[in-house]
Amino acid sequence: MTLDRTDPEGSIAEAAKAYSNWGRWGADDVLGTLNFLDEARRREAATLIRRGVSFSLAQSFDMDGPQKGWRRRTNPVHTMLDTGTDAALGLQGFPHGLGGADDVIAMPLQCSTQWDGLGHIFDHGKAWNGRDAAKTVTSEGDLVTGIEHMAPHVAGRGVLLDVGRTIGEDGELPDGFAITEEHLTATAGAQGVTVGRGDIVLVRTGQLARTRRDGWGDYAGGAAPGLSFTTAGWLHGSEIAAIATDTWGFEVRPNEFDVAFQPLHQVAIPNIGLLIGEMWDLEALAADCAADGAYAFWLTAAPLPITGAVGSPINPIAVK
């Protein structure tokens, strides 16, 4: 596809038209590409559980996270309603020596490892499936495609594409590196794995390891490796169910147009209906895949069914 740096509007329009899935699963669809993840695919994926070893692909949820306040996104604030300290002093009023601790969290749903729901991004006022954004996501939340609709579905075949290890130096792609379809294909080939319909694809850039050494800086959305805008066709044609990266923003930063903000999101979410994950921690899994050569696995990444949410914090679990 074309990519004219001076014309994001035109490129987006072209890609949106070419790769739209509007209407593909009916007018009432609330799942988008998750429709590709069917029971048959799940049965095949189950056979990938061979050793019984499991990996959490979530970053921790705490004040050390990437959100510094941009657009009112903060790191999660976790506080205690009751503590062991109080309990030990007998201050809680419970009988027979019982003590308890409870807790509370206040957090953006986009604060750490997460899914972007279908109501997270709009294209010229249109939400997924061509719906009017204004009537889909109000201040009451996503009234149509809230993340709760995805609650039972996100369990199937996961495939790691460790582009950082295959193409980068010391396992990391540099900031600003745009991952193209060729990079994805080359990585799959080098790893001996095939991406197929209904897969949940995990793209490792290696940037997370770098942020752990160097910090996130003032703005987690700064320069980073990520998917090129030109992968829109692959995202559509591969018929994957979902895709996630280990970066803040999924696509390459800065974006590939002179003036732009997350143009690939604008094609992928409202037009393709693609489920996108961000800030996944793929380090331990990637090391294991490099060691045993098995890049496909059983993956469960269930969003919390927060009614009307346009995203959800998650703890994805890969089992090999």
Place this chain on the structure above:
Amino acid sequence: MTLDRTDPEGSIAEAAKAYSNWGRWGADDVLGTLNFLDEARRREAATLIRRGVSFSLAQSFDMDGPQKGWRRRTNPVHTMLDTGTDAALGLQGFPHGLGGADDVIAMPLQCSTQWDGLGHIFDHGKAWNGRDAAKTVTSEGDLVTGIEHMAPHVAGRGVLLDVGRTIGEDGELPDGFAITEEHLTATAGAQGVTVGRGDIVLVRTGQLARTRRDGWGDYAGGAAPGLSFTTAGWLHGSEIAAIATDTWGFEVRPNEFDVAFQPLHQVAIPNIGLLIGEMWDLEALAADCAADGAYAFWLTAAPLPITGAVGSPINPIAVK
């Protein structure tokens, strides 16, 4: 075991002593009975994925939930940072027709479907493994056994014990019904399923269906069916990895002593080291199990790795 209604303190002490797992997995253990869930058990469990059908076992997270303010527990408050309504009006300042929606949540970690972490309950100032509660869970959270340590582990064999369907009327146990070891064994027998080491056991009472008809009332912790205090021995001896119910409080309410509050928790969490789940929605899964007769399945119920948390909201996924 004995149960003298007038002596919770004595009964708890007796059970705590008889069923303690302190030291069983070393002085540094942070997993408790999750240690029973090993890779071999996971490999066996994977074979239970036969049809590829998946079930979410989570209630929704919204203002219709059970928490009405007791001990500062509220239902989750979900608000939007940006909306489609704003986006459609071009008020967001993004280029090339991009619009976005973000959201925020404030919620107790105990507000809906959840795991109780090992730091959730203390016995006479002692936390799991005999630790000093005062130094384990402070206002900074659980410094030792925070739920983040469980992040990769909760994936394995789930077994549904549908006591409501087997023993109740119209699929529901009445409020105040104490489920004993005999009921659990009889249910397993009737269902043709065996509970084993490392299993995640789901006990359906049917009360959730009732609360959906009648509401939770002023206090979700009111009268409810649940496990009898006398099941402590079974919880210990069965070597299960975790257990969850469809009720607010896991154990029978009112509790079985004249003056008491959650005495089985006091044995199970700090002494046995047992992972306990509450307010799971087992309705759809139970209906499916009744239909196909398969009561064991692959289960993933991954807590969010909130650093220092004593519990976590979850969306458990069962796959058959």
Place this chain on the structure above:
Amino acid sequence: MTLDRTDPEGSIAEAAKAYSNWGRWGADDVLGTLNFLDEARRREAATLIRRGVSFSLAQSFDMDGPQKGWRRRTNPVHTMLDTGTDAALGLQGFPHGLGGADDVIAMPLQCSTQWDGLGHIFDHGKAWNGRDAAKTVTSEGDLVTGIEHMAPHVAGRGVLLDVGRTIGEDGELPDGFAITEEHLTATAGAQGVTVGRGDIVLVRTGQLARTRRDGWGDYAGGAAPGLSFTTAGWLHGSEIAAIATDTWGFEVRPNEFDVAFQPLHQVAIPNIGLLIGEMWDLEALAADCAADGAYAFWLTAAPLPITGAVGSPINPIAVK
């Protein structure tokens, strides 16, 4: 003015037209009737400080408040980041014996004693001064008339109209009692006080005392005494700066039309530009006024300058 129970739309339109202050203080106005409260009025009001006694007119902010979840309004959730319990155990890491306690709150700005800002209510898509509601209050808050603009202004002459004591039985008006201009005038006359331009008028119904005896029930917005829709003319013509009641909703509940929701708000806020306070605790002040016969006083009721807020919790202070 007319009040046809079957035609709230017509009555509102008539009142909005008759009592509009749009343009009165220029196209850029962000203060509404607070413009009436000028320096001269403040100088006069200062002379009302005679005894030096001060009263807080705020209800407490805690879980015992009136908000039970309607439209996601909860009571305030106050949690501790650090405690004396931790400090006493030396767990905080500070030098030389220092200990500290910090806290956090999550609350609707409308949860307890409050001001409704000018962006709180709209009339057919129009905000105060005729502005387009859609461009005035977005999910980023009130971009034009945020409560921060009122920060320095709300200090002047307060006048208590204790309608409950003057007209009610045992100091309380019954639920559903509509306070008319005649009731207000009669109360002022009986008390020997005159309401004038720039005053902050406090109307006591006595309902708060009742809710303290009987609780708020499931919905704080249930039946209550309050201002009649027919007082719109008086609210406009009296040129008061602000008005507050001791009830949840300022105006009488149920409202005076067959099908309606807070019709007087719809006239008063967007059309008159009137600052309205709710859930003030007037009990101690009213008892003092009844005792000494002085119903006018110095009043400060400063909103927190939360940028873009459409309301603010307040602790109004009356000094006599």
Place this chain on the structure above:
Amino acid sequence: MTLDRTDPEGSIAEAAKAYSNWGRWGADDVLGTLNFLDEARRREAATLIRRGVSFSLAQSFDMDGPQKGWRRRTNPVHTMLDTGTDAALGLQGFPHGLGGADDVIAMPLQCSTQWDGLGHIFDHGKAWNGRDAAKTVTSEGDLVTGIEHMAPHVAGRGVLLDVGRTIGEDGELPDGFAITEEHLTATAGAQGVTVGRGDIVLVRTGQLARTRRDGWGDYAGGAAPGLSFTTAGWLHGSEIAAIATDTWGFEVRPNEFDVAFQPLHQVAIPNIGLLIGEMWDLEALAADCAADGAYAFWLTAAPLPITGAVGSPINPIAVK
């Protein structure tokens, strides 16, 4: 008093002993030095309202504030429950053309302009009046000296000591500048104002103007001008009711001992019982005082009565 840089423990102990007010107002006292602010003092202060001009001394409450995450302190997160944007589209379900906007805030009580309550700081496990910190401030909040007890009291005579203008260059003291009793006395003398019993003293360093030019940096508690530890005697002997500065931390930063954290707090709050304000915006008031030469005024700075809080956001209002 002595100040041995190597011995904060000794200096604090000496000052605490010399300046303790424990027991001065009885064993049950919950007000500390606010007891000095009596009705007579309020009557005198009222005469200071001469022009009728009012000033807000609060910084704004928004994401541009000073809190970047230290000890889980964030800036306030303000979100909308309903918006004008939704209302204009008729999405809210209200009758007769009514639209509404509501909002929610999540914030540390120490996030912006504030009072430190008496439960905010402890000295070797002791809270104000000699109470056991462990039993005074638990995870349920300050059970004894919660800020709600101060609700009606903080209205009286305010005195500005503009040390920045009197002693600094261009109206600002440099970071690290320790304001001594001599500086305070010289400033009062230069301004022609006398500080007396029951006063609320406002000390302007000018640092706030600097942070507005240069930002707060990564940590608002970095180097700043502020009160010297050696002012403890003056704070005690002057019998002032309260004191506030325009800085994050009230006392000079870095502190005046080699290894220390807020040692003057440790004397002033638990031992003197002094009400301390931080991050006040004194800029507009100070400019006015410099212009008219009147440095005393009527001041109302009412904390929100958040039950059990150890501090409160405030909007202090000065009237001259």
